[in-house]
Amino acid sequence: MSQTTKPTPAGALTGSMRDFRVPGGADLLARVDGFYRWQDQRRQHGLWPFSRATDFGPRTEVTAADDRGIVMQGVNFASQDYLSLSSHPAIRETALEALDRYGVHSAGSPALVGNTTHSVALEKKIAEFLDMPEVVLYPTGWAAGYGVIRGLVRSADHIVMDALSHTCLQEGANAATRNIYQFRHLDLEHCRRWLSTIRAKDTENGIMVVTEGLFSMDSDTPDLAAMQALCHEFKATLMVDVAHDLGALGADGRGHIGVQKMLGKVDVVMGSFSKTFASNGGFVAVRNRAIKEYLRFYSPTTTFSNALSPMQAAVILKAFEIVESAEGAKLRDEMMANVLSLRSQLAAAGLETYGDPSAIVCVKMGSEGLARLVSRRLPEMGLLANLVEFPAVPKGQARFRMQVMAKHSPQNIADAVSIVSRARAEAEVELAELGAPAVAPERVAA
Ligand SMILES: Cc1ncc(COP(=O)(O)O)c(C=O)c1O
Incomplete structure (x- = not known):
């Protein structure tokens, strides 16, 4: 089970950033509070997986702090460095x-x-x-x-x-x-x-x-x-x-x-x-x-x-x-071999991916609530992967965007698949226990 013990409120599993895009009120600065309240409720329950900071840059394995200062260590599929050139x-x-x-x-x-x-x-x-x-x-x-x-x-x-x-x-x-x-x-x-x-x-x-x-x-x-x-x-x-x-x-x-x-x-x-x-x-x-x-x-x-x-x-x-150069061609081959391996191991674990093979491997989750509960568990289990939810993608089609690098090792890939798979299974149980809150956005008053 997740280390977060407080019960998850439905409001942290519903709503979206779209709800706060046009806040009402004459005070430009005060009217942004609603977003912060909604975001912070998510943050307090470990459901705000954004704005992380790494210690040593975009490596395949990282130490990263979330915006509460909580540090994770593990495999990194969240950075964009497809040919691993930033550490060349x-x-x-x-x-x-x-x-x-x-x-x-x-x-x-x-x-x-x-x-x-x-x-x-x-x-x-x-x-x-x-x-x-x-x-x-x-x-x-x-x-x-x-x-x-x-x-x-x-x-x-x-x-x-x-x-x-x-x-x-x-x-x-x-x-x-x-x-x-x-x-x-x-x-x-x-x-x-x-x-x-x-x-x-x-x-x-x-x-x-x-x-x-x-x-x-x-x-x-x-x-x-x-x-x-x-x-x-x-x-x-x-x-x-x-x-x-x-x-x-x-x-x-x-x-x-x-x-x-x-x-x-x-x-x-x-x-x-x-x-x-x-x-x-x-x-x-x-x-x-x-x-x-x-x-x-x-x-x-x-x-x-x-x-x-x-x-x-x-x-x-x-x-x-x-x-x-020839080295570039080799790095592209290594990256693509990793992509194909990741996609096939995800499929073998019963997880669906979007589109065609490329460095972007998006793993289907479905409801925002489920994806957020998975997002809480990934860093706890040792994986960084970016949660993408509405309005960046259509409502009910939340996913994890895993970005592959040439230098990911076979072990990195196997670990990532095992973590996503376990996190999803646990999150499904928690969501069912919570009574599967609606996917529809729930407005938090601004
Ligand atoms: C399709 C596309 N175009 C443009 C950009 C912006 O690029 P940059 O991150 O270099 O500002 C991005 C990156 O997020 C992108 O995905």
Whole structure:
């Protein structure tokens, strides 16, 4: 049984963050209290598995404290470091050399003097890697996703986006225009219908179609060639976010754009360095210098934000070198062998996973209540895995997102499967004893 002995109140097993997104009241600061009360009730019962801090970075085995200061030790499937590059000796050495040469700070936007020899070389390297002529760097992947949409789309334009697109893309779209049309996840026919409806009325303004190379909660992928063809047919621009697959998937690490033989053929490619390239940061790759220069001066999250630090630029450049090398191919093979082993061991334990094999292995739980009771037990039993619940995924489809690294050992995988399996069995018993509270959100007064 879980070490938490206090009975679990139903209010800690129901409700969601969505309930507090639009708090009411004239006092902007006081009206956030409701969220804190709900969150803290979860926290007090060990059901708030977020905001953890590790002692030594994203290793396969970690010591991590939760936000009550309670420390766990165990296997780490919660960090994003798919090829285990953040602990690679050459990355560390590169960071130290960059520190010696440039110091710690870029001290300026890329539109001013925030660039360094390494960041300029990095732009060239990514352009060559993706067979796209030009690249713009951003301080984070989030800034790149938000900034590319905000930079190119204006209020009279239209955005047609996969309904499961990442929050940076949704927020960028909301900031750019009110003309947003979501199509059902991966449903090209639905996408086509929106495009044809828009073009029947408006041939004057632009349309951006937004999707991802690998969806981060479902581990699935659109038909990129078909989407680009649709965009040509309706004079729309395709924008693909490759945060999760670039570097980590495909024999040569070009992700689904490479696997689908679409290198150099997608209108706009945007990505993040935070999953595979051992650093914060993001980029946008485009088809000519005019678009690059426009983004540099009209995409607010790069124009008016400080550039990547020199150490980050140097580390990412080195990470691309490794990704492209024979060692990179070996790391991808090791990662994929771990993914396949994890998925098959989970299946053997009766646990279902979402989507196709990738570093993202999401394990189905179902109700938020059950998933939260499992989340309490995982660290107690020695496993870190991220709980994902509504509204990040649909209500009643809570899951644990396990993110695989090349350097996870067979023992790490076996331990993780055994822990998820035992935690789920125990949580089912506790949930039944509690009388299985409703999944429906329960509002806590603000
Ligand atoms: C699909 C997708 N796009 C963009 C981002 C943002 O990237 P970053 O963490 O580098 O800001 C993420 C990461 O959460 C992501 O999953």
